[in-house]
Amino acid sequence: MSVLQLPAELVSLLHAAVAVLLLGLSLVALPLAYRRAWRLWRAEEPLQERWSAAALVVAAVLRWAVAPLWLTMVFIGYRMTETAIQLVPVNHYGIGASALYHMAFAMLPLDHRSLMAVNSLVGVLALPLHAALALQLLGSKVRAVRFLWLLAATPLLIQLDNSEANHVPTLWWLSGGLLLWLEFAQTRSRLALSGSLVLLVLAMTSRVEMVLLAPLLAYLALWTVRGERPRALGRPTLPTALLWLGTGTLLVPQLINLMQAGLPLLPEPAALVGRLGIALTLSNVLLRPSLFPLGILLVALPALRERKLWPLAAMAVVCVLAVAPDVDRGNMARVQAPAALFVCMLAAAGLDRLVQSRMGSVVGRSRVALATWAAMAVSAAFTVPFLWAPSNERAEELFLRDALTHLPAGPYTLIRLSTEDRVPKQVGRESTTQLHFPDYLVKPPVGQARLSSVAAWLERPDPGHPTYFFAGVRCFAAWRPDGQPPPAGLNEHPACRQLRKSAKLVPVFQRTVPNHGDVWLNNYGDAAELPLALYKVEAR
Amino acid sequence: MAELLGQDRGLPGGCKLQNGAIEQRMVVAHYKCDGDRALVLELHHRHAVTAAAITSQHFAVTVRSGDPSVVLATLEGLIRKNEAEFRWVLLPPPAKPRAVPVLLDAPPPSQAAIDDPKTAPIFRQAVALHRAGDYQGALEVFVELARTKPKAILGHIVDSLARSGLTAQKAQDLRDEADLHRDDALKQFVASVASHYAAHNNAVGEEGKPDLYRAALRYLDRAAPEFQSEPRLHIYLAVSHFRLGQQREAELAIEQAVAMGAEFDPDAFYCRAEIFQNKDLDRSIADLDRYIAMTDPKLSHGDAPSPSKQQRVRHMREHLLAVREKRAAPTELFDPGSFLHQLLAPKAFAAMVAGVATLAWTALGLARRRRRG
Numbered sequence: 001m002s003v004l005q006l007p008a009e010l011v012s013l014l015h016a017a018v019a020v021l022l023l024g025l026s027l028v029a030l031p032l033a034y035r036r037a038w039r040l041w042r043a044e045e046p047l048q049e050r051w052s053a054a055a056l057v058v059a060a061v062l063r064w065a066v067a068p069l070w071l072t073m074v075f076i077g078y079r080m081t082e083t084a085i086q087l088v089p090v091n092h093y094g095i096g097a098s099a100l101y102h103m104a105f106a107m108l109p110l111d112h113r114s115l116m117a118v119n120s121l122v123g124v125l126a127l128p129l130h131a132a133l134a135l136q137l138l139g140s141k142v143r144a145v146r147f148l149w150l151l152a153a154t155p156l157l158i159q160l161d162n163s164e165a166n167h168v169p170t171l172w173w174l175s176g177g178l179l180l181w182l183e184f185a186q187t188r189s190r191l192a193l194s195g196s197l198v199l200l201v202l203a204m205t206s207r208v209e210m211v212l213l214a215p216l217l218a219y220l221a222l223w224t225v226r227g228e229r230p231r232a233l234g235r236p237t238l239p240t241a242l243l244w245l246g247t248g249t250l251l252v253p254q255l256i257n258l259m260q261a262g263l264p265l266l267p268e269p270a271a272l273v274g275r276l277g278i279a280l281t282l283s284n285v286l287l288r289p290s291l292f293p294l295g296i297l298l299v300a301l302p303a304l305r306e307r308k309l310w311p312l313a314a315m316a317v318v319c320v321l322a323v324a325p326d327v328d329r330g331n332m333a334r335v336q337a338p339a340a341l342f343v344c345m346l347a348a349a350g351l352d353r354l355v356q357s358r359m360g361s362v363v364g365r366s367r368v369a370l371a372t373w374a375a376m377a378v379s380a381a382f383t384v385p386f387l388w389a390p391s392n393e394r395a396e397e398l399f400l401r402d403a404l405t406h407l408p409a410g411p412y413t414l415i416r417l418s419t420e421d422r423v424p425k426q427v428g429r430e431s432t433t434q435l436h437f438p439d440y441l442v443k444p445p446v447g448q449a450r451l452s453s454v455a456a457w458l459e460r461p462d463p464g465h466p467t468y469f470f471a472g473v474r475c476f477a478a479w480r481p482d483g484q485p486p487p488a489g490l491n492e493h494p495a496c497r498q499l500r501k502s503a504k505l506v507p508v509f510q511r512t513v514p515n516h517g518d519v520w521l522n523n524y525g526d527a528a529e530l531p532l533a534l535y536k537v538e539a540r
Numbered sequence: 541m542a543e544l545l546g547q548d549r550g551l552p553g554g555c556k557l558q559n560g561a562i563e564q565r566m567v568v569a570h571y572k573c574d575g576d577r578a579l580v581l582e583l584h585h586r587h588a589v590t591a592a593a594i595t596s597q598h599f600a601v602t603v604r605s606g607d608p609s610v611v612l613a614t615l616e617g618l619i620r621k622n623e624a625e626f627r628w629v630l631l632p633p634p635a636k637p638r639a640v641p642v643l644l645d646a647p648p649p650s651q652a653a654i655d656d657p658k659t660a661p662i663f664r665q666a667v668a669l670h671r672a673g674d675y676q677g678a679l680e681v682f683v684e685l686a687r688t689k690p691k692a693i694l695g696h697i698v699d700s701l702a703r704s705g706l707t708a709q710k711a712q713d714l715r716d717e718a719d720l721h722r723d724d725a726l727k728q729f730v731a732s733v734a735s736h737y738a739a740h741n742n743a744v745g746e747e748g749k750p751d752l753y754r755a756a757l758r759y760l761d762r763a764a765p766e767f768q769s770e771p772r773l774h775i776y777l778a779v780s781h782f783r784l785g786q787q788r789e790a791e792l793a794i795e796q797a798v799a800m801g802a803e804f805d806p807d808a809f810y811c812r813a814e815i816f817q818n819k820d821l822d823r824s825i826a827d828l829d830r831y832i833a834m835t836d837p838k839l840s841h842g843d844a845p846s847p848s849k850q851q852r853v854r855h856m857r858e859h860l861l862a863v864r865e866k867r868a869a870p871t872e873l874f875d876p877g878s879f880l881h882q883l884l885a886p887k888a889f890a891a892m893v894a895g896v897a898t899l900a901w902t903a904l905g906l907a908r909r910r911r912r913g
Contacts (some may be wrong), residue, residue, distance in 0.1 A: 008705045009741075009880060013611060014886055024896020028904060089707055103893055106886040191904075370576050420755075444720050444746070450750060 011260075012088035013254040019087075019099035022202045022250065026173065029195035033176035035134030036183050036192070044141040051145050052131070059152035067162050067388075068115040074393055074433035074520050075474070081112040087438055092261035094254050096167035096173070096206030103126055107329035110440045112164055113454045119168040123161025126172035133175045134345045136182050136311055137224045147348035150376070155334060155383045155391075156285070156292050156340055165334045166206055171341065173203040173286055173528035174214060178221050182413050185222055185230075188237055197247040205254045209264040209322040213338075216318050223311035266325050279324035281426070285336040286320065290386040292340055295379035299372055300346035302353040316342035328519040329482075333387065346374070367390060370476065391519040392473040392530065399472060403534040404441060406509040411448045413457070413467040415537065417474045420453035421495040433479045434524065457537075458502055467537040469505060471496055476530050477523040484522065491525030505535035544622040546615060555579060558825055566767050568604070571611070578608030581615075585628050585796075596625045604767065627820060659685060675704035685724055694772055695805070697730065702737050708752060711738035720760060725766030725873065729773070732759030736776050737818030739783070749875070753780040769862045771800040775811050782815045783875055790815045797909075806834035810853065814874040821864050828857040 006514045015195075041052075071077045083091045084101035100122075101115050108114035130151055135144035151157060161168055167208055177199030183192040200218065236244075267275055278340070285291050300499040319339035351372055355365050407414070416437045443448035450465065457467070475496035478487070499505070510533035517524055519536050542548075545567075547557045554574035561568050567583040584592070584600045592600035593608060594616045601619070608615075666681035679700035682693055702712075718724070718731035732755075739752030757780050760773060767773045772831040774797035782790035797810045812828035831853055855873075862868035882888075896900050 008707050009878075014878055016880070016889075020644055020892045021896055023893045025900050027893070028900045085886075087882065087889065088880060089709075099889070102884075102886055103890045104886075106890040181751035420715070422716075452751075452754070456754060460754065460761065461756075508630065 011253065011256055015090045015095045016088055017239050018253050019095045019442060022198060023099055023103065023253045024200040026202055029198040029358055030176055032195040033129055033179050036179050039127050040132050048145045052148060053500065056127055058126055058507055061298040062158050063120050063124055063161050067158050070159060070160050070388060071393065072159065072163040072165060078438045079113050079436040080164060081115055082440055084115065086109050090257055093166055093207055094257055096202045097169045101474055110446055112438060114309050115164045116162060117214055120162050122168050122172050126175060128173040128177060128310040130341065130400045134224055135181050137221060138345060138349050143348045143352050147345050149516050150296060150344040150347060152511050153380065154293065156343060156347050157337065159387045160337045167334060167337050170203050170210060171207040171338060172198040172200060176477055177203060177327055178218060179220055181218050182225055193240060193243055197243060200248055201250050204251060206259055211254060211258055213318060213322045217315055220315045227308045248455050249510055255362045272325065274322055279320055279327050283327045283332050284320055285332040286339060286343055289379065289382065291333050291383055293379035293383055295376035295494060296344060296347045298345050299350045299351060299376060303346040303349035305353065306349065308347060310347060312342060334399045368492040389519050392524060395513040396472040399532045402511050406534055407468060408466060412466050413452055413462055413465050414442055414449040415452050415457045415467065415469040416452040417493065417495060423494055433477050435474055458498060469535040469537050471501060471533045473530055473532065473536065476525060480522045482522065487525045489525050490527045504538040504539055504540050507533050508536050544619055546618050551611045552614055555611045562803045578603040579608055582609060594619065596623055597627065598626055617872060623641060659688060661900065668681060670700060675700045679704060694770055698733055698772055701733050704733050706738040708738050711735045712754060715759065716871045725763050728759045729763035729767055732763060733776060735759060736780055750784060753783050771797045771805055771808060775808055779811050787879065806831045817860065820859060825857060825860050828853055839840065863875050
């Protein structure tokens with residue numbers, strides 16, 4: 001029996017056991033990371049403390065009071081939330097971030113908004129760790145404070161923190177892990193090594209690409225700090241060898257997951273080379289001024305004149321390349337966010353170099369600094385309307401919230417599109433349209449809905465309860481590859497059309513929304529408006 | 541019956557009854573309509589199929605081929621008018637075949653599959669895979685074998701599916717496959733059983749138990765015309781209905797399954813015990829007794845069923861006895877939620893994480909104290 005045939009329940013149990021252990025240990029490791037961050041920050045000259053505090057306050061205000069909680073995963077967030085509620089079986093990402101959200105559901109409602117709230121909190125909590133890591137990698141507190149400001153106010157990173165993306169806790173654990181890893185490299189502290197391994201493994205179990213990225217980033221971080229290619233970390237002792245062995249064991253379930261769920265998603269080797277090229281160019285968020293501020297990218301360039309920052313630049317590049325197999329227009333703003341983090345570090349160093357180039361003239365340096373900040377701010381502001389562009393996905397989310405209030409309190413059947421309604425490629429409509437629905441908002445224990453796909457209801461109607469049909473934007477969505485023009489008109493999904501024909505649909509709540517078109521993915525036709533509705537289904 | 545089918549009558553659309561015949565447990569009627577269009581209808585027991593074009597007091601009418609739209613209303617009238625004269629009668633089961641080795645819970649294979657020199661090596665290969673724990677591999681071979689020996693080893697397919705740790709996703713894949721081959725009754729049957737066991741064993745996530753049991757019913761409906769005479773079809777219909785709260789449909793289907801083949805499949809009694817547990821406790825206990833007697837390794841002729849299931853059934857029996865004597869409250873024993881999911885409920889999970897953190901902090905504190913001391 002190979003690893004791929006292990007019983008699903010056993011694999012789930014292994015994942016869950018590792019998640020309990022890692023999350024429990026992270027409650028020790030994270031305070032160690034914050035302690036390290038605090039000591040590093042305090043050890044430097046006590047300059048700019050007010051600026052640091054102000055950056056944290058601004059970051060919190062922008063995330064908690066200004067930017068909305070905003071789904072960014074084009075309906076995949078619904079499925080991710082369902083996975084977090086159930087915890088096992090584990091999805092292809094891994095269990096780490098799911099386990100954190102699952103724990104949060106002990107106190108928060110079963111809702112994707114809970115996920116986004118957790119991310120919003122974690123995003124702010126992670127800032128001191130990111131800043132301390134920057135302090136280590138850039139070797140200057142002034143640069144670290146500038147980085148903190150960039151982090152606080154870069155729209156792409158604000159949007160990420162207020163989304164359902166599992167990158168937010170992943171980056172939290174990654175920065176904490178790297179910080180403690182560098183502490184271990186400097187002090188040989190076994191406690192730091194233990195904490196580092198716990199947090200890095202937690203990050204590795206949250207995203208499959210992190211299995212490759214985390215060790216690579218640890219190596220490059222060490223290179224950056226030492227200013228030369230790191231060699232052996234000293235003679236291994238029995239305790240450290242045991243720690244490494246234990247870490248390897250904790251990674252086993254994620255490696256099984258990688259083999260079972262991750263590797264099948266990889267393209268053929270020849271195609272992979274092409275994907276790497278696309279990730280570096282066409283699908284590179286850093287090169288999209290509408291998503292990542294061009295000013296920050298340009299300001300980062302002078303930093304490359306510092307040879308010791310090349311490994312840091314390499315950290316950004318590997319973050320772009322690691323997601324190459326699965327990056328596209330719809331997800332690049334999320335999956336390449338770690339690269340944006342490291343580019344912001346480079347920009348902080350680049351800003352320093354630009355200002356230093358005007359040595360001797362205080363006024364000149366101030367002008368350069370001001371102009372550079374202004375350029376970054378303008379280019380950042382330019383991204384806002386694109387990142388938070390009105391979309392059909394957002395329209396459905398808003399419509400759904402209102403429609404839910406029209407459903408009965410007692411038992412009922414809710415028909416919505418689901419994976420059972422996918423249309424095979426053979427009949428000309430791509431089957432990759434995301435049809436996930438937030439069932440957890442209506443089914444027990446939250447509500448009393450019985451959920452049914454259109455196909456299931458048409459084949460086996462259940463007249464026992466009042467029946468409703470949710471016709472959201474997915475009734476007009478069919479994914480198509482780049483390069484194909486939008487289909488004419490509404491392009492209604494065959495299942496929705498069939499239900500209209502077969503049953504009498506009485507509108508309970510309806511709203512016509514403008515068709516915002518293909519903001520993130522190529523899904524919609526060219527109709528000017530989309531008629532959304534919650535119907536009561538009655539026999540003809 | 542002839543009157544009921546509209547013989548010697550002018551039916552709409554120029555349809556005329558050509559012939560009618562009894563095939564196993566259904567009546568098949570062939571019509572010829574205008575333009576030489578053929579129409580073939582099947583009349584089943586009304587509870588034998590769940591998605592029918594017409595359902596009357598005694599019959600469920602399904603369409604085997606052709607477009608029935610023009611004659612349906614007239615035929616429904618004729619059926620309702622004449623069906624009072626009609627009674628369904630269950631025939632006694634055929635004689636018990638000689639004992640053959642069985643795979644654990646599965647009903648015995650037909651002797652033909654074992655004796656046929658062409659299929660016997662394939663059968664042995666599948667059994668070897670099954671015994672080695674490669675249920676997925678065994679399933680694939682059994683399904684292939686079932687294509688040459690239709691229905692001969694259905695029980696083995698069922699058993700391999702039950703043991704292969706089916707997830708909702710895997711069941712979905714099999715349903716997708718069945719959707720692409722709507723004419724393949726075996727694929728519909730495999731998809732339905734897979735959905736049933738995915739619900740029973742591993743139901744989580746987007747598709748919970750009810751969704752999967754409903755899916756099982758849909759695909760059983762599709763498999764029904766071909767597998768009508770298989771008791772297993774009625775067992776899964778019965779249990780899926782019961783677990784969706786549809787007691788009446790469950791009772792009718794399980795009685796049919798018991799009448800058709802409980803002599804060879806003790807699971808029919810096990811399932812009947814489940815279905816009547818809240819309605820007729822004595823009968824449920826008696827059915828579990830029959831199951832235990834039939835599967836007792838000392839008594840049975842072939843391999844014993846799974847010892848863990850035997851033990852579970854004995855525990856269920858003890859529990860039902862305790863409920864009867866009011867020593868225990870009724871509880872879900874036959875189809876409990878996944879233990880793992882109860883263990884990992886958010887609050888329990890958070891408590892475990894907090895426990896690990898507390899232990900880690902305590903260990904850290906003790907280590908520090910020791911170092912200082």
